Amino acid sequence: MLKFGIQLLLAAVILLVLIFVFLTRLLLVLRAGSTHKPGKTGPLTVFTVAGSGGHTTEILRLLGSLSQSYSPTHYIMADSDKMSEDKICSFERSRGKQSSKFQYFIHRIPRSREVRQSWSSSVLTTLRSLLYSLPLTFRLKPDLVLCNGPGTCVPVCASAVLLGILGIKKVIIIYVESICRVENLSLSGRILYHFSDYFIVQWPVLKEKYPKSVYLGRIV
């Protein structure tokens, strides 16, 4: 009985130490964002999360302003998203005409959350998407994740943060809240406000409510 008690205590101590190490690493990774300058060593591998309901249109406008040093671009989208791929391909075709240096790839993962899906079941479906986004992130090791709110960006950003926690690579996470959000953040926004390196909003009201955010005016 005593032996069992000691084992239990030991397990609890190990667990606590692991949690402590994890949280310390998390804090370090999240703080490293402002000093990490991967662009100094050459072009950047970009992860972009696409999503129906206007997300893809907005993210393509942002990508359209970036130089060819942001290449290759890996688009990640929910497997049930039918509209985004056409938009992405036509965008990349026209960008490819300007410079052959733009390379892109499209990856599909299971949808992390349907519109109006409940919180509790969203947790499960998000974990399922995480199972697919983790190997993708570990294999491609992006320098940058650029996203603007489809549910799929939560597991993708979680994978990117984990890459940093494990000391494999610091990934810079840029979150741009959709122009549609004037007074309140989206669910993804509320979560990723805490885990992104730069959180950009497009209306002054949100900047006031969320002081850590960056306001650059209307950018899409």
Place this chain on the structure above:
Amino acid sequence: MSVFVTVGTTSFDELIALVSEEASAQILRSLGYHKLILQIGRGSVKPKPRRSGAFTMQVFRYKKSLQNNIRQADLVISHAGAGSCLETLEEGKPLIVVINEKLMGNHQLELAKQLHSNGHLLYCTCSTLMETLQSMDLSALKPFPAGRPEIFAAFLDKVVGFE
């Protein structure tokens, strides 16, 4: 002159039923509009296209892109969807957003409301649409400045260390 009514990928039967009534056609005609095009999405009210004298009405559900319809219109009447609002304002067309009162609390309303208080569009419900049409002064609407992604690009270049 022509009016384009759009409900995006949703349905808004109340609006479609209202604008396709003969009384509405009369008001539109009196304002100088002789063509009405309805994009009705997945609505269950599907008015019959008609052509009577100097007034025509066309109806369709979806199109891959509504850009042409917006460009050719002199006035757009739209649901509060962010995509429809932004696309119309970017084309520089006068816009009346009709709020679907059954969808209150929808986050899409936030944007339409803000664009209205900034003077970029008119804002009403089905019950006040005809009044709005008759009293509107489209020249008072403010143009909507284009978004500036290049500012984002400059910001990002600095963040990642490209100079």
